[in-house]
Amino acid sequence: MSKLYLVPTPIGNLEDITFRAIKVLKEVDYILAEDTRTSGKLLKHFDIDTPMQSHHMHNEHKTVEAIVKRIQSGDVFALISDAGTPAISDPGFLLTRACVESQIEVECLPGATAFVPALVNSGLPNDKFVFEGFLPVKKGRQTRLKFLAEEKRTMIFYESPHKILKTLTNFVEYFGEDRQASVSRELTKMFEETKRGSVQELLTYYTQKPAKGEIVIVVKGKV
Template identity: 85%
Template sequence: MKLYLVPTPIGNLKDITFRAVEILKEVDLILAEDTRTSGKLLKHFEIETPMQSHHMHNEHKTVKGIVSRIQSGETVALISDAGTPAISDPGFLLTRACIEEGVEVECLPGATAFVPALVNSGLPNDKFVFEGFLPVKKGRQTRLKLLAEETRTMIFYESPHKLVKTLTNFCEYLGEDRMLSVSRELTKLYEETIRGSAKEVLEYYTNKPPKGEIVIVVAGKS
């Protein structure tokens, strides 16, 4: 009768913990963001636990049923495609529902993309704010204006095809001289971190279109 939140590797499969593998083998059910993606991970570690799809498009409908299953005596693990569940991924709604219903929740420590990107950036990390993905349209300008006054280091997730647009926005709202770092494909074969001013990093990626998962770390206002 428990929900486990289990981090999965963000790239390198060796980054999974022994305990995570153990839990995933022991639970009655694994909730996966994409069963095809997670299927490869489970096959690699010889995990034969049944899987069920749990993602942003169906989580509102499935939460109640999952809580009922746990209350009836099942143990469930939630995983996302990569990293720690609920960090810019599904997980919050189910966690909240379990807590409200008195169901025990335990989150294992493990992989998440923004921590290595922050530490590797060389920017101050004693105080920071995690912003996740910026709004695509509505509210984007308002958010950027607010963040222009933020004094803590800021962390963002971004997709490769929107990186140049976001860096352009940073030049416009935060200033071309604002220092930042872009980490791409963390833990994978072609891992790359580019550091410099907003203008310098924008020029780099304008000339070299990026691929893969991206974390942007931006210095706060001095």
Template identity: 80%
Template sequence: MSKLYLVPTPIGNLKDITFRAIDILKDVDLILAEDTRTSGKLLKHYDITTQMQSHHMHNEHKIVNGLIEKLKSGLCIAVISDAGTPAISDPGFLLVRACVEHNIDVECLPGATAFVPALVNSGLPNDKFVFEGFLPVKKGRQTRLLLLAEEKRTMIFYESPHKLIKTLGHFCEYFGEDRLVSVSRELTKLYEETVRGTAKEVLEHYTNKPPKGELVIVVAGKKVE
């Protein structure tokens, strides 16, 4: 029986994959990978020889109908991203939506997602939070920041190393220099670190020590008066 599986992959440490994820990746007929070169290293490590096909932000619109036809024909397909859970700031949503529209079974396995450990070890409230992913680069950025300045829940952002200073500067400007911030870098990897402090303190830290690697920023919500 056909089914679409969304399979989380490690965000760094290759051991952070479940036994069931490995079994499914071995058993399905096709694996959709964001970057087949990156995913190829993981699959080789676990002796997974299933056929792969590229499925990324630049082609997912074009190939979704063809994938639906493959699923309708009885194939089982797994979606993986370069790291973490598919569809969380990565491709996957369009295909899931199409499967739901065509009554094709969808199953998402639990597993690695970068923002969860970053949130938990930030020391900021995690009973209520909002995941923002990447901020708009240009158009709509100011509007979004003005809106988020009033957000009372803890906020989570993804950011690239070369844009971190700009983003922290905007947090100082729109949220206030004393807003508490936690930046987690290279989660699960050898040089994993978390820097905590006010927006101004964290900005000064990374101004003096330019960051490398994948980044998750956790920001305290606006204090309730």
């Protein structure tokens, strides 16, 4: 039966993969991987020898149509990203939408994603929140920050190590230096760390101790 599976992969600790994810990855005809070299290490670890095909942000616009046709012809595909759940700040949305529009069955397995443990571990209100992912790098950044300055729900951002100081500086400027936040990095890995405090305190800390690894910033909404 033709189908697309969206399969979450560990964000760090390989033990976080589910038994069901391994089963699906072994049984499908093909695996679409963001980076076949990165995913190859994961598949080798779990003795998965399913053929892989590259599917990333630079080629997904060109490959979606062909993949849909192959699924319609009877192939079963699984889509994975380098880490976490596909389509969450990673490729996946375009293919999922195309499959839905073509009435192809799509099934997303539950599993790892970075922002959930970061949110729960932050100690900030989590009954209502908004996931912002990565802020615009240049165009639209100030407009977005001005808008979010009035957001009352807890906000979640992804950020890279070399941009965290710029982002925390922006938060001080637009949200106020006393706005409470947390920074989680290297989640599930050996050097996992979560720092909590005001955005000014966090800016000072990471100015003195440069951050490494994947980063999730959780910021309290406006009171």
